[in-house]
Amino acid sequence: MTITEYSTSPPRAQSYRPRTLRRQPIPDHTAPRRRPKITAHGVRAGLGAAIAVVLAGYVLGAGWRGDLDIDAVVTLLVFVVAVWMWIFASIDDTYVALGAALALVVVGAVDTETFTETLGSELIWLMVGAFVIAAAITASGLSARLSARVLTWARTPRHLVHLVTLALLITTFAIPSTSGRAAIALPVFLALAAVLRDRARLVLCLALVFPAVILFSAIGSLLGAGAHLITSQILDTTIGSGIDYLTWAMLGMPLAILWSHLAAEVALWIFTNHAERATPLRITREAVGAITAAPIHGPFSTPQRRLLWTLGVVIVLWCTESVHGLSPAIVAMLGALVATAPAVGATTMPAAVKTIPWTLLLFMAATIALGVALSETGAAQWLADQAFGSIRDQGPAGAISFVVVVVVISLAAHLVMQSRSARSAVLVPIVVATAPLVGVDPAAAAFISTAAAGFCITFTSSAKPVAMFAASETVPGYDSRHLLSLAAVLAPISLGLLLAFAFWVWPALGLPLLAS
Structure with a gap:
């Protein structure tokens, strides 16, 4: 048996070192002071x-x-x-919008009922239903499968660019908001970039085509952007009637088609050379399917066929509201129930609800309340008088000047205000209040401003889709120089195109420019 010996000596005392005080340098008042760095953002x-x-x-x-x-x-x-x-x-823009709306409630400029009713308005429920349907479409693999089928038809770079444009145009009717469409389109672009890894010029062109078309094609649908719903709500509050789904599509889709394909063609000419455009392409379903992990062979699955039918019926009901009388919000929610029904839909309601961008809906509700306050208190009318009072009595010349100014300001607004919805919340109440003073129809003025505000591709921060496709560690995208080059060419083209639609095309389609 081993006995362990324990030491009975006292423990070693730890040495104590006095704390060294760091000597502070004596300021030299004779030395020149360093001036704070002045940045461009600080000046702005x-x-x-x-x-x-x-x-x-x-x-x-x-x-x-x-x-x-x-x-x-x-x-x-x-x-x-x-x-x-x-x-x-x-x-965050939503935080600012909510703070502004609540401040108006606290001081009494907006009553509590107006503030709370905006979140429960028909437009918010319409967006909720549309986002649930979009989540079911994504979960079923239908969007990836249709994209793969369309892209395999391309035989040249020009075919590919315009087929991408066509596919994105179709999604305008199915996927609400530009951010939602960009999130669905990004995996498709990454798959194409992997397949075309040896053709860097074409990949760069496609990286710019995707966000540009997503933004320009949004005007084709009432659900294309949250700004459209804000515009319709402000018109409903101000003049008593908004713009319904069918009317918006009839007015916006011709511009969306022409604007998007022009943008795609311009990007193709700027960022690819003749040799690149002349080199043939062959994109197989196997190549795209292997990367997207989407089954693209054989017939559509049962959930995919049901979703196609559901989406088709929902769009038809939206376009025929005057016949059956069902609100678009009710139609959207019925479609959402079918798309998430047990043993029928492609996803569940809890899973679909998680994909809804609630911050966007809160932002829309708050900005609608701000727009209502501007209109009902007379603030928008006063701003209109101050800004455009000088052209009130100029007759037809005043109306022309007003439309040109509205288009130019709306086109350039993205340079200082990144949120598309915020731009509409700021501009539309003023435009609607000013239009009657110069003899312009308020609905036409609001639609023109909202359409022009869709031009937002100059900077990476101009819109979320532009930021999502920019170059990063995972995305073979573009940098600021490419955006500036594309925007410099598209800005004057967009200005001329919007003015042509405002003065000739939209009046011919039933949206008169001059007030009756």
């Missing part, structure tokens, strides 16, 4: 703050003179602060 934010202060002072002066009542003054002040924060502050 400072200039924007100065403009906001001037505008706020001008609004307060109008209230002091009695030109505006207290509700209109408060609404305009909140509006100025919200716009400044949307442009310059690094705060």
Whole structure:
């Protein structure tokens, strides 16, 4: 038996070292001070703050003179602060919109019922149903399968670019919001980039075609962007009637088709050379299917066929609302129930609901409340008088000048305000209030402004789809130089195209430019 000996000596005392105080350097007051670095963003934010202060002072002066009542003054002040924060502050757009709407409720410019009813409005329920149907389509693999089938028809780079454009145009009727369509289209682009890995010029061209077409084709459908629903709601609040699904499609789809294919052709000419365009292509289903992991052989599965029928019936019912009387929101929710029904749909309701971008819906509800406040308090009318009062009595020349100014401002608005919905929430109330003063139909003016606001491809931050397809570690996309090159060519083309539609095409399709 071994006995373990324990030491009875006291433990070694730990040595104590006094704490060394770090000597602080004595400031040299004779040395030149380092000036803070001035950045472009800081200059822009400072200039924007100065403009906001001037505008706020001008609004307060109008209230002091009695030109505006207290509700209109408060609404305009909140509006100025919200716009400044949307442009310059690094705060989420939805947070800013909700804060502005709640501020209007607290001060009494908007009543509680108006604020709460916006979130439960028909347009919000329409978007919820559409997002659930879109989630079922994605879960079934239908979108990837149809994309693969379409892309295998391409025999030349020009065929491929325009087939991609056609496929994205079709999704305008099935997938709500540009961000949702970009999320579905990104895996298809990555599959194409992998198949065409040896043709870098063509991959770069496709990287630009995808977001450009997603943004330009959105005008073809009422559900193409949240800004469209905001415009329709503001028109309904202001003049008593919005723009229904069928009318929006009849007016917007011709522009969407022409605008998208022009953008695709311009991108093809800028970023590929003659040799690249002349080299034939052959994209097999096996090549695309192996990367997308989507079964593309054989007949459609039973869930896919049911979803095709469901989507077709929903679109027909949306377009024939005047015949059956069912609200588009009710139709969308019925379609959502069928698309997620047990043993029938391709996904479950809880799974589909998780894909809904609730921040977008909250943003829409808050901006609708802000737009209603601008209209009902007379603030939008006052802004219209201040901005366009000089062209009120110019007759037809004033109407032409007004339309040109609206198109130019709406085209350029993305340079300072990234959110498409925010741009419509800011511009449409003013445009609708101004249009009657110059003899322009309010619905036509609102539609023109909303269509022009779809041009947002100059910077990576101009729109979410543009950011999603930019070059990164996983995406073989583009950089800022490519975007600027494409935007420089497309901006004047878009201006001419929008003015041609505003003055000739849309009046011929039943949207008169001049007020009756």
